[in-house]
Amino acid sequence: MALFRIFTARTYHPKEVIGGDLEPCVSYCAFNASYTNAVPPTFPVWTARGTCTAACRKTDMMDEEEKKNDKNTTITVLSISPTLTEDRSTPPPYRGTWDNDSVPSPGKKRNWGAVFWKPKSRWIWARGDGWNTPSKPTTKATDKGFKAGYTCSRDTIWAAFKKFRSSRGQCFALALLAVFGLLPMVLLGVFTSGGPGYSPYQQVFSDKIMGCGQSLGSPQNATASGIQKLFVLDVTFGRYSFAAVKTIDVIWDLFIGRGFQICASWAAYKAFCDALLLVIERQPASFRIFQRIALEGPSLDSLWTLTKELFTRNDTRTKFLFSYMFVATLYVLMVPIFLGAMTGYDSTNIPWINLDDSNNIVPASLIKPSWVALGTKNETFKHPACVDWSVVDKARQMDTARFGRCIYDFPGNMQTFTYDPYWSDSYDQTLESGSRQRNSNHAERPGNASMDIEINGQKYDYATLKSESGYCYGDVAYDYTYFEDRTRCLPDTANPSYKWGFATMMSGLFIFLTFGWCTSLYIVWQHAQCKSTLVQTGYTMTPLRAAFAMAKAAKKKTGLAEQQLIRAYTEDLENELYGRAGLVATSIEYGLFVEEPGVGDADQMYHGVRGVRARHVRGEVDVEAK
Known part of the structure; x- marks a missing residue:
């Protein structure tokens, strides 16, 4: 059984109650002079959606009979609270129709310009007042800047763009500029940057x-x-x-x-x-x-x-x-x-190695990376010995397998281990080329077996040798740092070739x-x-037109006919045309390119290139008529 609390904060017509637009409002009644006896409710109050005002209950409520006799009977529903024993999980059926009779307030278009540029209310904290003060001149200056930019773009840039002739010549000129000017610059910057993170063109001016x-x-x-x-x-x-x-x-x-x-x-x-x-x-x-x-x-x-x-x-x-x-x-x-x-x-150069300070140079291909034996635990060799990497690799792998799988350093040891080799160096590895091959020599060996390596005709156990990496030329061993900065780039005399x-x-x-x-x-x-x-107007200068213009200017300057110009003395003609020997030089004027009436054609006047084209068309028509 639902308990209805009825108050008089707002009146509704009975038709408005059915399907009315209500929402819960948790607020308290503000004490008013006209409602001195109002009691602020402490329960959720249901009021019209959007109003959400506190409801005040008057102590002197109207009698129920007087409300029934009233012609304009009104009922104010401010709260609907179910009892504690009522099931709250199932909403009442009238909630589905509350939103049917709601009349939304007419929307008003928001003035976003006023939001951003003219705040409706001043800030009440100190920094807000200080910020709001210079915002008006800043806004005016910004508006002036926008207006000036718009005026410039409309009257200058757009006007120039409309005058721009988007002809085939313009497009062809832009294409030539992009291909021969811009594209090489981009490619040069990419290939000479020195890698990611470096500036372009860095390698152009470096050593x-x-x-x-x-x-x-x-x-x-x-x-x-x-x-x-x-x-x-x-x-x-x-x-x-x-x-x-x-x-x-x-x-x-x-x-x-x-x-x-x-x-x-x-x-x-x-x-x-x-x-x-x-x-x-x-x-x-x-x-x-x-x-x-x-x-x-x-x-x-x-x-x-x-x-x-x-x-x-x-x-x-x-x-x-x-x-x-x-x-x-x-x-x-x-x-x-x-x-x-x-x-x-x-010429194609190859690296040469300077073995000593007497310019004794050999090709770098003859210098092989090698394993250099310096001696044993109890003895130091007078001259370090060279051992091929393939032999050392095999002994090292066997020693590693034995050390990790069995104990062999006690008398009567009968343990064995399996040698499972991995990649080993080939015999033909040099400074310039080298490869590694798979060795499939799987064998079971006794744990106390020695890994013998032959050096200068004697056998030594690998476990007792002291060694390091180095290089060998012939039978002479060199430290791995000996050849630093001893390389020279010289032509390959055995196989001469060239590079471009x-x-x-x-x-x-x-x-x-x-x-x-x-x-x-x-x-x-x-x-x-x-x-x-x-x-x-479309006039294009060509060598032929230039020759005609020069002939016309020479004829006008000298007063000679075409045949006389052809047979005139070159030196005298050059003096008059070029202005030598104290004579005034001939000039090319703008009037030469604007056609005037000629001999035998006094009734015709053609101005500019359009006139020349019209004359050309008329000549073609006359030829076809004949």
């Missing part, structure tokens, strides 16, 4: 140690430093004959060296011509510089002409451009020299220069693409 296979310590005179390491071939491949390695070197110089120079010259010609058109739009260019750049391309003559132009030009921008052209042209001319210097071939490879430092310098050259050339070309009117 070079020229190794020659397995050697004892660092080879003598093998460290290259200073200017020597610039040309040292420290990354080599293969063993070739002289004819084969020479063929590889010639192919490299011909196809890689000259081929890369051709590609660089073509790229420089394109960029220089567009930049020269931009210069001509600002002020006329001399006949000589136009000839060197637009007709001939990067060459030694263009270097000399650019040098003279630097002393005759007054425009700072033009001087800077011609200075860059001088350096870029010099790089193009030096490409084959760089590529030839960073590669090469050298790269000089790391020279290769790194060339890649750095190439990256700078590619990046700067792309910037110059891109500047002309964005600033030159002729380039933006």
Whole structure:
């Protein structure tokens, strides 16, 4: 039997009670002036969900009969507490319908900006007040920064991006920059980092140690430093004959060296011509510089002409451009020299060992790692003896098996042990090569058997010998530290061969220069693409167009016809065109590239490249009509 406690903290219509939205609230009644006799309940109070207010019970409760007679009968349910004897495990059936008639309060969209930037309430502790004070100017400064960044990106960056011509030429230029500029830099940083945890390009400028296979310590005179390491071939491949390695070197110089120079010259010609058109739009260019750049391309003559132009030009921008052209042209001319210097071939060296201080050297392949017997427990040998590792390995394994499996040091011992050998050294092990083989000689031996090793014609028990590791040349034993720093890298005279490879430092310098050259050339070309009117209309300079422009300028300057220009004296013509003998040099003006009415064609006017294309189309139509 459930005990219902009814209070008047909140009134509900009877329809609201059935299926009402209630929740337990454990709180206490706050004393109020209007409820002086209120008694704070100490039991859980069921109130409407979301309100969770303390219920106060009034002492003067209304009579039950008066509530029944009231038209708007209301019932306030604040707590439903089962008795102690009632089963609490089974929830009452009305709990399943309490949430049906609930009316959720309308959700309000939260202003997250106010949450982060404008706190609704001030902190009540001291540090909160101090932090809240400078937050307003900081917020204003941040807002200004965001607005300025947005304005810049909208008006400057986005405007420039919209003007960017995503043509095939632009994509091709970016691809060339990535392949010839960026990719070699990445590969060089990966292969010269020195391993994980090291900075890239670390091995480019470090001292070079020229190794020659397995050697004892660092080879003598093998460290290259200073200017020597610039040309040292420290990354080599293969063993070739002289004819084969020479063929590889010639192919490299011909196809890689000259081929890369051709590609660089073509790229420089394109960029220089567009930049020269931009210069001509600002002020006329001399006949000589136009000839060197637009007709001939990067060459030694263009270097000399650019040098003279630097002393005759007054425009700072033009001087800077011609200075860059001088350096870029010099790089193009030096490409084959760089590529030839960073590669090469050298004789294949092998390690040689200096046995003593009298330059008595022998190949390292004749020096064998060996077991050196120094003597017995009671005797020291005058000269240490060499014993092959295979013999010592067998004796050592037998001694270990005997020591671990039986007791043999008492008279009348009859115990036996089984020799179970593991890997042993082969007889042909040297400094440069060696192998280990499986010995399957399983045998049962007596526990008191001696492990005899023959040294200089006498037999010694292995257990009584004193020994150490070392090296042997012939019958002479050497301490394992004797050959430290006695190795020399010298050519293999018995089997002469050659290797081909790269000089790391020279290769790194060339890649750095190439990256700078590619990046700067792309910037110059891109500047002309964005600033030159002729380039933006699609005009492209070629050697043929340059020849026509020069012929037109020469005809205009000298007043000679085509036939007269062809048969004129070269010296007199050069003086007038190049400005020698006190004459004013011929200049290439912007008007030469804007078509004007010609002889026999006075009724036609074509402006810019679009007019030239229209004229070309009209000519094709006339030919088809005929």
